[in-house]
Amino acid sequence: MFTSRRLITAAAAIALLSGCASQNPYENQGQAQGSSGISKTAKYGGLGALAGAVAGAAIDHNNRGKGALIGAAVAGAASAGYGYYADRQEAALRESMANTGVEVQRQGDQIKLIMPGNITFATDSSNISSSFYSPLNNLGNSFKQFNENNIEIVGYTDSTGSRQHNMDLSLQRAQAVSNYLTSQGVDGSRLSVRGAGPDQPIASNADANGRAQNRRVEVNLKPIPGQQYSQPAQQ
Structure with missing residues (x-):
């Protein structure tokens, strides 16, 4: 049980880090940032990974810690990927629609x-x-x-x-x-x-x-x- 809790805690840390570590090429442009200064890519990565951690833990009843780690990694990558994609598209649209x-x-x-x-x-x-x-x-x-x-x-x-x-x-x-x-x-x-x-x-x-x-x-x-x-x- 203690090991499982430690793994779930680690999954939560992955959730946060997956958001913070996502590269955002528009980090100095206001339109690609939220009001807190955190890029949308980071928000999607962190929140997606956290949701994935919860889902992974729920799915793998026999090893919740392992399931949480896998869920965090997979969902975090996918969410951050869309955030990055949408950041790029938003910036391109703002330029072309100016x-x-x-x-x-x-x-x-x-x-x-x-x-x-x-x-x-x-x-x-x-x-x-x-x-x-x-x-x-x-x-x-x-x-x-x-x-x-x-x-x-x-x-x-x-x-x-x-x-x-x-x-x-x-x-x-x-x-x-x-x-x-x-x-x-x-x-x-x-x-x-x-x-x-x-x-x-x-x-x-x-x-x-x-x-x-x-x-x-x-x-x-x-x-x-x-x-x-x-x-x-x-x-």
């Missing part, structure tokens, strides 16, 4: 791109605006380079008009973006589309500027379930 009007957000293990209506679609239209082609081309190039994410495209509208019309229009906008990215060589099996209509507004619909912000497209990048990220993708 001065395009597209906002890049990092939310835990997901990356969100917000594309406002003043560059995407005209009012009551699902035809891609001319100002939208350049950001979409940059996005397509990025998605071909970083091809280990699922890509969810969500269309939104303002509150003008009937709800059903807005739901249909928002789906058409999301589909238009998906079709264009596919035409640029992005693997269509990675893409999913959804229309949210006027739901979840990010600004007031009482004025034209607010309605333009709500008439947006959001692209959500998520890890592929079961994907192994222990080795970062090479550029």
Whole structure:
């Protein structure tokens, strides 16, 4: 029992060290760090390894200490790998989307791109605006380079008009973006589309500027379930 406890304690230490030791090439860039100054890679590695240690101990009832060590090593490597991958993709997207009007957000293990209506679609239209082609081309190039994410495209509208019309229009906008990215060589099996209509507004619909912000497209990048990220993708 004493030996098992010592091994589990060691597994917890591995969990912490796997996070701290993960290399992060963006450690001096604010967008790749959390508010505490710890890189996202380190957070994923440490938390993933700790979870793996617990799972490993639970699975190997006969030797909980050994199971915890194995679980910590495997889960820590995979989690840190995705954190590193997402750090690199986030930095590349921020560079390619600079001065395009597209906002890049990092939310835990997901990356969100917000594309406002003043560059995407005209009012009551699902035809891609001319100002939208350049950001979409940059996005397509990025998605071909970083091809280990699922890509969810969500269309939104303002509150003008009937709800059903807005739901249909928002789906058409999301589909238009998906079709264009596919035409640029992005693997269509990675893409999913959804229309949210006027739901979840990010600004007031009482004025034209607010309605333009709500008439947006959001692209959500998520890890592929079961994907192994222990080795970062090479550029």
